[in-house]
Amino acid sequence: MEQLTHKRIHDLLLGAQNPVLVSDVRLDGDSLGSAMAMYHFLHQHGKTSKVYVAEPVPEQYCFLPDVHVCTTDVSIFDDETIDLIVVFDCSEAAFVASLVERVQGNPIVVNIDHHKTNPRYGNVNQVLVDASATAEVVFRFLMANNAVITKHVSTCLLAGLCFDTNMFSNSATNENALGTASQLILHGARVQDVIRTMFQNRSVSALHVWGAALERLTDHPEIRVMTTVLTRADIETHHVTDDEIDGLSNFLNLVADTDTLFVLRETKEGGVKVSARSRTQDVSKIASVYGGGGHAKAAGFTLERACLVEREAIWCVLQEQKTLPIAHALKFHEFFST
Numbered sequence: 001m002e003q004l005t006h007k008r009i010h011d012l013l014l015g016a017q018n019p020v021l022v023s024d025v026r027l028d029g030d031s032l033g034s035a036m037a038m039y040h041f042l043h044q045h046g047k048t049s050k051v052y053v054a055e056p057v058p059e060q061y062c063f064l065p066d067v068h069v070c071t072t073d074v075s076i077f078d079d080e081t082i083d084l085i086v087v088f089d090c091s092e093a094a095f096v097a098s099l100v101e102r103v104q105g106n107p108i109v110v111n112i113d114h115h116k117t118n119p120r121y122g123n124v125n126q127v128l129v130d131a132s133a134t135a136e137v138v139f140r141f142l143m144a145n146n147a148v149i150t151k152h153v154s155t156c157l158l159a160g161l162c163f164d165t166n167m168f169s170n171s172a173t174n175e176n177a178l179g180t181a182s183q184l185i186l187h188g189a190r191v192q193d194v195i196r197t198m199f200q201n202r203s204v205s206a207l208h209v210w211g212a213a214l215e216r217l218t219d220h221p222e223i224r225v226m227t228t229v230l231t232r233a234d235i236e237t238h239h240v241t242d243d244e245i246d247g248l249s250n251f252l253n254l255v256a257d258t259d260t261l262f263v264l265r266e267t268k269e270g271g272v273k274v275s276a277r278s279r280t281q282d283v284s285k286i287a288s289v290y291g292g293g294g295h296a297k298a299a300g301f302t303l304e305r306a307c308l309v310e311r312e313a314i315w316c317v318l319q320e321q322k323t324l325p326i327a328h329a330l331k332f333h334e335f336f337s338t
């Protein structure tokens with residue numbers, strides 16, 4: 001089935017007159033790298049495609065070849081000649097629907113992903129949950145179709161793979177991830193650029209914010225959970241973007257002596273975003289209960305109309321006029337055994 005779908009997507013891509021590639025609504029190294037790899041694949045075949053991103057591409061990704069072709073202009077979808085929309089690394093059906101709706105014609109939607117929570121919203125779905133990254137799904141697509149893997153394609157895919165495996169350190173890292181990376185390096189991926197850009201370029205301000213989060217780490221040893229928080233004040237005083245602090249959960253997950261880790265941070269929109277990472281628990285369960293999603297070992301959700309407050313040295317969630325310590329607010333004891 002996987003091979004058939006790879007071939008079907010190949011036919012659709014090469015037959016399309018006006019294909020548009022779409023990154024996840026929350027842009028990251030994997031959704032962007034995968035979309036850009038496909039852009040280069042199409043380019044090799046003499047086809048131009050547009051690449052839509054819901055937010056501007058962060059500075060750190062400017063090393064990706066031709067990444068400037070990405071556009072945040074949603075009006076590109078007001079075009080009845082669009083006949084194919086390929087979405088990468090995105091589980092949010094509503095986001096995709098909002099884009100597809102704008103097209104007057106009847107484009108085919110191809111959904112390429114690896115998230116367990118992907119609802120299979122496409123006309124064609126290639127959701128491979130055993131893949132460590134969508135970049136690996138794209139790599140498997142290229143191999144299945146005997147495509148020539150160029151330097152540009154390799155660099156884009158390696159960026160995706162390195163991002164999702166946190167540089168081959170998290171539990172998504174398996175032999176396939178390492179095997180794929182090795183193939184990509186053989187095909188000329190700019191490995192040093194990828195590593196440097198993704199992991200070695202934290203600004204002093206970003207590290208100060210990490211420092212605040214480190215100081216507030218709270219241990220719940222009976223359930224092997226740790227939590228920490230970041231407020232808007234932390235983020236805004238240090239002028240760091242949400243994107244810059246994204247790596248914090250991954251970093252803590254790598255170094256903290258716990259099974260499961262929650263990083264809570266206040267969002268611009270007046271909610272609290274919760275990122276969960278675990279070595280042993282399926283955190284996608286708690287994420288789905290709170291309306292989020294993700295993978296077994298890395299998931300997230302947002303508490304709407306909520307903020308974080310410190311009460312007698314305990315960080316609490318204030319929501320619907322109730323102030324509860326994080327462990328109570330998120331009902332940890334229902335999800336994690338003692």
Ligand SMILES: [Mn+2]
Pocket residue numbers: 030031089114132133134164
């Ligand atoms: Mn991914």
